[in-house]
Amino acid sequence: MTVPVVSVEGVSKRFGAVQALRDVSVAFNAGEITALIGENGAGKSTLMRVLEGEHRPDAGRVLVDGQPVQLSSPRAAHGSGIRVIHQEPEIIPELTVAENIFIGDIKARGGLFLDRADLERRSLELLGTFGVIDVLSPGQRCHGLSPALRQLIEIMRALRPGARLLAFDEPTSSLTEDEAQRLFRVIRRLKADGVAVIYISHRLREIIELADRCVVMRDGSRVADEPIAALDEQRMVRLMVGRPVSDLFNRRERVLGAVRLALEGVSTRRVEGISFEVRAGEIVGLGGLVGAGRTEVARAIVGLDPLLSGRMTAGGRPYGPREPADAVAEGIGLVPEDRKQEALLLMQAVRDNVSLVVPDKVSRYGFFSRRRERALVARHVAELRVKTPSIEQAVGKLSGGNQQKVVFARWQARGPAVLILDEPTRGIDVGAKAEIYRLIESLADQGLAILLISSEMPELLGLADRVLVMQNGCISGELPWQEASEEAVLALAMRSGKETIERRVS
Amino acid sequence: MTDTATAGRERAPASLFGRIGAQNISLLIALAVLVAIFGALRPDVFFTPRNLINIGLAVTILGILAMAQTVVIVSGGLDISVGSIVGLSTMVLAVAAQETGSIPAGILAGLLAGLVAGVVNGLIIVYGPVNAVIATLGTMSAFRGLAYLMNNGNSIPITGDSLRTLGIGTLFGLPFAIWLLIAAMAAFIVFTRETVVGRNIYALGGNPTVARLAGIPIRRYQISIYAMSGFAAAVAGLVLASRTMSGQPASGSQGLELEAITAAILGGCALQGGKGTIVGAMLGVLIIGVLNNGMILTSVPTFYQLLAKGALLILAVIVQERQRARSGE
Structure with missing residues (x-):
């Protein structure tokens, strides 16, 4: 039995009241494509962030080549050969293809000037390997490239020397069928080269087509880890839901x-x-x-x-x-998705936040009637049992649940x-x-x-x-x-x- | 702490310190220090009623601009064209008074010019859309150019007793201009603290998305705010014209935007918007007024005065940012 390239053992991570990861153990082997599936919020992204060195687990450890490592920063994770390719490729549009691939690793002549010849040679090599030499040229600016090509650049960037584990976070969500097929060819080549691949997707058919193994997560726990041959779409869904x-x-x-x-x-x-x-x-x-x-x-x-x-x-x-x-x-009232960015004035009082949509009910000729305002706000705040020391409290200091109740109180006041x-x-x-x-x-x-x-x-x-x-x-x-x-x-x-x-x- | 809030009986902290606020306390201290320094350096002149009235007159124009600027900054914007609008409005006033032979007609035209200039700023910012700093940087130059064009770069003398009375007349021993400033201050304080529109401007600057989703028509608000700023600049221009009895394309209004913005930020305005008070801005205005007056009394050369004012603006922003970092916003 070979030692896995990267494995996590008993990893847990908690954010406030939410247990994002619960004692998760998974191994990722060289030359194997491991699919990772689960509902939104099941813990897939958190696991990726742990591997990337963005989050430190509360418990458990990460091993590279069987040796425990401290992934204390994205830089450390990168140094261990772990690379995550995110859904939205981070490409700088005004730079060339070559510059985007090698950003952060561009050789300078005399310590100052771009070594364009070296850059071009190295990128041509990569473009050749990926069979896209006829679509992309090293000197081309990235401005206006299709999502698929941008993603490819991101992948090539991730493949710079030393990549051992490559994780794809929903890579096909913005790709056409043809582009997805090209991506799969790239991923299969990576597999043949002995890279360990993690593939996160909601598209179960793709997973069956591409992956060797499937890990299912639910509520922060790993609930299944099986060879793909043992699974079908229905069973995958049942495992993801299961609650x-x-x-x-x-x-x-x-x-x-x-x-x-x-x-x-x-x-x-x-x-x-x-x-x-x-x-x-x-x-x-x-x-x-x-x-x-x-x-x-x-x-x-x-x-x-x-x-x-x-x-x-x-x-x-x-x-x-x-x-x-x-x-x-x-x-028509909206309680938006992002409470803190779209619904509440965090620095302002509960009173201001509630009365924001009912100016007509708390003013006369455009001037506030503080007495009416306080009475109205206090009534709705009490009705919804918002826990706050006073209606003058800044909303940002309340708990998430109470903040949300303030948003509801606002619309209750509007009726x-x-x-x-x-x-x-x-x-x-x-x-x-x-x-x-x-x-x-x-x-x-x-x-x-x-x-x-x-x-x-x-x-x-x-x-x-x-x-x-x-x-x-x-x-x-x-x-x-x-x-x-x-x-x-x-x-x-x-x-x-x-x-x-x-x-x-x- | 865990009790359900059942009534609106609770009030903001009642102590004197709490009412005035830490920010304003430190401004008062800074003001006292400046007064003490210049009072000690020129005890013979500084405290004379004549000099104090001089300071009051000097801060009238700046005060009106700084209060309007405070509203603009609270809404999340910035208006650096105000100095140019002051100059432009005095020129329009002078030309209109000359053409019609009527001072009231001239005043009306001057105020209208300021209003229109402000609306132009607002339209550019909202429908460009152009970043407010860039938009008003552009109109700062454009309005100044327009003011020069009106009489080939020269000033225009204005004759008319009614305007002169406005400039030098007094009421209960105080010049009209100072009464105007006091009235404007009262209006701005009530506007920002007691009206729905005033509160909505804080909401708009605090988080435009929240304001918009709460049903505040933010475009109309923004245009109105810049219109108000332009109109306030024209009122300041009226004060300037009544004192110099002339339309001045540049003299007396150049650099006012810098001082107005400095005063607003000294007074606690956050450039990110959503925060700032009229009282704070007026304390900032007094600090700048005393500083200007003191530097003249102690014969500090003009060039150093410019240096000091520039440094003061940057210092005010640094202090702001430090506070913001500390309060963890």
Whole structure:
């Protein structure tokens, strides 16, 4: 038995309330392609960051050639031959292909001047090895290159002397079929050269085609490590999900009212042909993988992204927002994905953050009525049981769960007809999550129309009356809650792209 | 700490120190130090009522500009064209007064010119879109050029008693200009602290995405803010014209943008936006006013004065950044 190039043993990592990695042990062997799969948030990225030297594990160790190493910095990891190729290639557009490949390792003549001849010779060698010498030339500027070629440059950069383990983080997400095939040829060549390869992807068919072995992660743990021959798509999905829907939810039939929000064939630069409606008292779930276009649907509804075609109605009337202000005026509220960057003024008081969307209710002739403002804010803050020493407390000092409640209190104060929730429990601990779920249910019971975007399956399945699943900017299917299972949603989210692509073309 | 907030009874800290704020305390100390130094160097002149009124007059123009600049910086922008707008508005005032023979018509034209210049800044910044520093750097030159063009680079004398009265008249022993400054200060304080629009400007500067998603029409806000800044510059121009009884394309208004920005930053404005107060900016204005006056009284050559003012701006930013780093924002 040969010693693995790189292995992790009993690695754990915790971020605040979230256990991102739990006693994970995996070995990566030379000349083997190991696929790494799991739901969003299962711990794949954290594991990569540990290997890259970005995160230090709380427990466990990393071994290179059987020897324990301290990957205390990205530089140390690089020195050990570990290279990660990220989804978004980091290419400097104004530099040439050769300069981008060898950045940080460019030889200088007389310690000062670029040695262009040496640079060109070395890059020609690499371009030849990858069989792309007719597509890329060393002196060409990278400005305007396709995503596939940019990625190839990133790979060549990673392959500079000493690469032992190469990890690809969802490399094909922006590639065409042909480009993906070229990438696979490159990866197979790497394998033949004895490099250990980690391949992260949501595209199960690709994994079956390419990988030798598959490691499945769920909730920070490694739940399976099997040869690819022993797996099929269905079994992979079952391994990734595998978790009972927790009893955090009160499932009951809701009384639905009139249509509050309807989209008909809405397309923006990021989504295509989106049609659905949300009724008063209904929670419509929007599922799919990260990047499938869910947030972009929300952006279109609140007027952040202009519509290229299609139309919307709100409360039965035509609705064409040009600015989020139009959405607010129409009674459509958004609880955005990134609380700290998009929802809250962290340095300002709870009071300011809540009253931000209700100027009309807390002022007269444009001047604040502090008494009315304080009363209104205090009422909503108390109703939602926000834990804060005072409404004058800076919002940034509250816990994640309480910050999110402040965002909800803001919209409660406005009293909207439609509420769009984008990942409403991200970064919130379990206790606060349950409270947010109660709140969402009670809002629906009060007759709000709710669009719930979530990557957390139990949340989506437990709250939504029906689930729309997105893939590649399109809605790939709809499931009533009785039929919505994690397997069913994932199957629609990952369905090997053909159908949706055909629909986009037609 | 863990109690649910049930009422809005809680107030901000009530101590005197808490009310004034650490930033303003240090500004007061700096001001006291400057007064003590120049008072000790020229005890015969510095404390005379005449000199104190001189300082007051000198800071009127700067004060109006600094308060407007504070609002611009709080919103996350910067307006470095204000000095040029001051010059341009005095020229428009002079020409309009000359053509129509009416001082009120001239004043109206001057104020309108400032407003239009500000709207132009706002439109360029919002619809260019052009970074505010670059946009107003460009219009700083353009507006100055326009002011020179109006009379081939020369100043234009203005005759008219009503304007002269505005320049030298007094009320309860204080010049009109100082009353104007006090009124402007009251208006700005109420605007920034007690109005919805004022609070929304802090939100806009603090995080434009949050402001936009909360339904604040940020483009309209930005254009209005630069329009306000241009109008304030024209008011400052009116004060300048009433004192010199002339339209001056450059003299008396060159370098005002530097002093206004310095005062605003001394007063606690963060260039990142979302933070800053009118009271702080006015303390900054007083510091600059006393410094200017003291340097003249102690016969510091003009060139050194420029050096000192430049150094003061950079020093103010360094202090700001240090504080920001320390508070971990």
